Amino acid sequence: MSQFKFTLAATDGRARTGAIDTPRGTIRTPAFMPVGTAATVKALYPEQVRATGADIVLGNTYHLMLRPGAEEIAALGGLHSFMNWPHPILTDSGGFQVMSLSKLRKMTEEGVTFQSHLDGSRHLLSPERSIEIQCLLGSDIQMQLDECTPFPATEAEAKKSMELSLRWAARSKSAFEAQPHRTEGMALFGIVQGSTYEPLRKASAAGLQEIGFDGYSVGGLAVGEGQAEMLRVLDFTTPALPENKPRYLMGVGTPDDLVESVARGIDMFDCVMPTRNGRHGLAFTSRGKVNLKNARHAADKRPLDETSTCPAARDYSRAYLHHLIKSGEMLGSMLVSWINVHYYQSLMAGMRAAIAEQRFAAFVADFKAAQAGGDIEPL
Amino acid sequence: MSQFKFTLAATDGRARTGAIDTPRGTIRTPAFMPVGTAATVKALYPEQVRATGADIVLGNTYHLMLRPGAEEIAALGGLHSFMNWPHPILTDSGGFQVMSLSKLRKMTEEGVTFQSHLDGSRHLLSPERSIEIQCLLGSDIQMQLDECTPFPATEAEAKKSMELSLRWAARSKSAFEAQPHRTEGMALFGIVQGSTYEPLRKASAAGLQEIGFDGYSVGGLAVGEGQAEMLRVLDFTTPALPENKPRYLMGVGTPDDLVESVARGIDMFDCVMPTRNGRHGLAFTSRGKVNLKNARHAADKRPLDETSTCPAARDYSRAYLHHLIKSGEMLGSMLVSWINVHYYQSLMAGMRAAIAEQRFAAFVADFKAAQAGGDIEPL
Ligand SMILES: [Zn+2]
Ligand SMILES: [Zn+2]
Numbered sequence: 001m002s003q004f005k006f007t008l009a010a011t012d013g014r015a016r017t018g019a020i021d022t023p024r025g026t027i028r029t030p031a032f033m034p035v036g037t038a039a040t041v042k043a044l045y046p047e048q049v050r051a052t053g054a055d056i057v058l059g060n061t062y063h064l065m066l067r068p069g070a071e072e073i074a075a076l077g078g079l080h081s082f083m084n085w086p087h088p089i090l091t092d093s094g095g096f097q098v099m100s101l102s103k104l105r106k107m108t109e110e111g112v113t114f115q116s117h118l119d120g121s122r123h124l125l126s127p128e129r130s131i132e133i134q135c136l137l138g139s140d141i142q143m144q145l146d147e148c149t150p151f152p153a154t155e156a157e158a159k160k161s162m163e164l165s166l167r168w169a170a171r172s173k174s175a176f177e178a179q180p181h182r183t184e185g186m187a188l189f190g191i192v193q194g195s196t197y198e199p200l201r202k203a204s205a206a207g208l209q210e211i212g213f214d215g216y217s218v219g220g221l222a223v224g225e226g227q228a229e230m231l232r233v234l235d236f237t238t239p240a241l242p243e244n245k246p247r248y249l250m251g252v253g254t255p256d257d258l259v260e261s262v263a264r265g266i267d268m269f270d271c272v273m274p275t276r277n278g279r280h281g282l283a284f285t286s287r288g289k290v291n292l293k294n295a296r297h298a299a300d301k302r303p304l305d306e307t308s309t310c311p312a313a314r315d316y317s318r319a320y321l322h323h324l325i326k327s328g329e330m331l332g333s334m335l336v337s338w339i340n341v342h343y344y345q346s347l348m349a350g351m352r353a354a355i356a357e358q359r360f361a362a363f364v365a366d367f368k369a370a371q372a373g374g375d376i377e378p379l
Numbered sequence: 380m381s382q383f384k385f386t387l388a389a390t391d392g393r394a395r396t397g398a399i400d401t402p403r404g405t406i407r408t409p410a411f412m413p414v415g416t417a418a419t420v421k422a423l424y425p426e427q428v429r430a431t432g433a434d435i436v437l438g439n440t441y442h443l444m445l446r447p448g449a450e451e452i453a454a455l456g457g458l459h460s461f462m463n464w465p466h467p468i469l470t471d472s473g474g475f476q477v478m479s480l481s482k483l484r485k486m487t488e489e490g491v492t493f494q495s496h497l498d499g500s501r502h503l504l505s506p507e508r509s510i511e512i513q514c515l516l517g518s519d520i521q522m523q524l525d526e527c528t529p530f531p532a533t534e535a536e537a538k539k540s541m542e543l544s545l546r547w548a549a550r551s552k553s554a555f556e557a558q559p560h561r562t563e564g565m566a567l568f569g570i571v572q573g574s575t576y577e578p579l580r581k582a583s584a585a586g587l588q589e590i591g592f593d594g595y596s597v598g599g600l601a602v603g604e605g606q607a608e609m610l611r612v613l614d615f616t617t618p619a620l621p622e623n624k625p626r627y628l629m630g631v632g633t634p635d636d637l638v639e640s641v642a643r644g645i646d647m648f649d650c651v652m653p654t655r656n657g658r659h660g661l662a663f664t665s666r667g668k669v670n671l672k673n674a675r676h677a678a679d680k681r682p683l684d685e686t687s688t689c690p691a692a693r694d695y696s697r698a699y700l701h702h703l704i705k706s707g708e709m710l711g712s713m714l715v716s717w718i719n720v721h722y723y724q725s726l727m728a729g730m731r732a733a734i735a736e737q738r739f740a741a742f743v744a745d746f747k748a749a750q751a752g753g754d755i756e757p758l
Contacts, residue, residue, distance in 0.1 A: 038702075038703075038706045038708055039699070039702065039703075040703060040708050040709075040710040042708065042709055042710070043709045043710065043713075044710070045710070045713070067702070067705070067706060068677065068698070068702050072677075072678065072698075075678065076678065076696065076699075077680065081696075082696065082698070082702075083699065084694055084695055084699070298447065298451075299451065299454065299455065301455055315463055317455065317460075317461065319447070319451075319455050319461070320418070320455075320461050320462065323417075323418065323446065323447050323461075324417075324418075324419060326446070327417045327446060329417055329419050329421065330419075330422045330709060330712060330713070331419040331421070331422065331423070331424070333709060334422070334424070334709070
């Protein structure tokens, strides 16, 4: 129980279902991790997140290192206790958000120096510091620092970037093994880069396996390349990864992205989409996306989705959800975020059951037909 | 069960405890009504509001008539169904907020014409229209339209204003009795005005009783006169009201205001303070107000109030609440609003029990000592 362990229970085509055991609990795969950027899955109570079926949430190292700070969270007993989430937590390395959010970034072989977007304070994020922060937070699954190769990139640019990430992978592994704040059962994942180039992705995957990680993330996707291109990259990337380790597609995605990626052997996902869209009144349902801001809902007494087991989708009218969102009421964000996180978890549960029962292809066909069918007719 | 009925169970000095039976349920008094301005008690799920012990919430006629509209809510099945709150609802008349929020107001004997602060649309609020709106909403306890006399006012100004409110009280009563949307068990309250002048308050109370109402509100207080002056007005106003009808002090107040007003025979209260302060990180506790934005909480692992039965006050550290509020995270508003609504309901429950057991004076003394004692020492 104090070890990190991945067990495959069943496969159906290239889709896989199984479980990751960690000291803080089991993560059923394929798994979707709601994003808890600043130590909170926005607009949801932690018990609610758990009740939707989430086994694990993601925390953002960049945000947490700046506010309240890694040493500060460690002194408070770690991230789990801080955010009242006793279940597994995965943290990213901070690298992605340093590049997208911070000011005055300077990248060297050593790492990235930057200024906080909050108060202008100067920080260094190196592979070693990233691991130290993640261990201070008490993260169960940690990510190596990498460079998320921008899209598009020439093959030469992508190669240079991927090789830097590989060198940082090796330093991350050494730092992880030497980290005094590390506790038993913590896991470290390497991140495959290489943009859209098959030889680079394969070289990255091979290089990471030589170093040896507890799991393998696929990075540098969902950065503007489009779904078709993303899936083409997965088509040659997941076969280059070991069968017996979890595979995590970072920052993805729409419900359809999840289904297509599970079909290509991905085990773990995270995305801000359910909560970010929820705050803006955009709901995910079995019949596709529903924009609750739309005037068609203003006089509609029907619930958003009477087939849902989420109270927010069933116990409130579309008219009320529309009213709350239009009025800028917090309860609107709370209810639609809940609906979305719940929908994502239901989708993952559906996929897990379908794979276990060898009917994943039929599940995908049903899913696509329902999504394409669209929302119920207006009144 | 289909009648509106007030039953006094016990008195202790001038403090009273009892129950108001309505077709939608019983309201234990003294009662505090959380404010659900736009058909939502801000940042709380309705089930949560109920679980704090609230028997009734308040809805704002001004907000609801403008968005989504009274006829629109009626077509959707009424306010209770709309906001998923099957328990009693009290609505104000809309008059107070027309004067504080709308544009281009024009007051005549007939009523108030005004422009919506939302879209500039023109509306008339008369005693008759206010009652029609409240009946369309399906409100269990309705208020007459009145003029909330500004403070300060000369005795002549206050008399003129109070007499207008009395004429509107009579029209409200007639309109209520004739209203086709009224259903059995709905109640109408008159509103005592007269500013800080004893003869005017007494004349107002007498005039209203001549018309006859199901309950009596005390209006025109908590408008800048200060607590001492407010309590002085209550000292001569509540004795002028009938024993066998509920007395509602509108828009009040702090925990100390509630205790002092119950001591003067008030049965019902509403105030935005618990939710508005909650959104800004200001918590009400048995030890007084705690500003969670204060840096003293940043490294404090202790819960806000370990004696509270509210999960939000007990299961999260002060450091976490501080972090959420400083970070502008919605969960911060959700947790502190919950803490505050819960604290207000606990305070009312405490007063009800103390009055029933004839130990209200001791309760007040303990309450004041605990509030004066202040928050626990910083770490
Ligand atoms: Zn995403
Ligand atoms: Zn108030």
